[in-house]
Amino acid sequence: MINKIKKGDIIVFIGVILLILLISVITFPKSDGDVVEITVNEKTTTYSLFENVTIETNGEYNNVVVIKDKKVRVSDARCPDKVCKNTGEISKKGQSIICVPEKMIIKIKGGGKIDGIAN
């Protein structure tokens, strides 16, 4: 009796799958970005995605962010959960790496001329 799947379960399941599809369609990374915005403790610094640099975030845990070959990644995370490091590399417009303990947000933006006006 307890194992039997009910009508409500199927509605929940289909609803969630539809919601996931919808969100992934909306947030799907389309084009390459070219500006990297790194925000630590609400202070934002902008870098170009085309330069090769290593940045220390200087927050509570001082994570290391590497921009190399048009890709951004957190190479060294001293924060407790290491979610930011495990996110891996990002390179597309709209993608982001977030570290909650460090209060760090890395975001890739389009930054091209048209986007610059639109923003």
Add this chain to the structure above:
Amino acid sequence: MALQIKKTKKLTLCAVLTATAFALSFIEGFIPVSAFIPLPGIKLGLSNIVIMFSLCYLDGKSAFTILLLKNILVSFLFSNPVSFIFSMCGGVLSLLVMKLMFLKYNKFFSLYGISICGALFHNIGQLIAAGFVMKTATVLSYSTVLLLSAVFMGFFTAFISSILFPLTEKINLR
């Protein structure tokens, strides 16, 4: 006299359930989920089995107490007070949703639907908390990963629960 025995029994059961939830949270840390699913920030949520059990056989108040005690123990022993706020945001939202769904238990929902929704709202609660801490909506970009993992983990915990719960009915727990 009979009432007193019943009360003592309930108190003992709550204590045992809290200990079980705590132990499951602890054991969970040793299971390398990220080895099978290479995505950041994913947990099994085994202690949700205990919360569902207490919602199913006890009441909302006991379930909340167990959740609160478990989160206090886990946060202050193994991590930091900030993670306590995160766990509570997810836990309370998930508890409220599951409590509402248990009203229609066995009629409209089975353990599977309730467990998936519980996991889902646990992750949504944590996303909202993260959004407040970071003061940005960028955290929403993680929602697909978290929602998808909630479906799998919710299904997994429901599967375990659907085996375990009928077994406990044979023991005179209440």
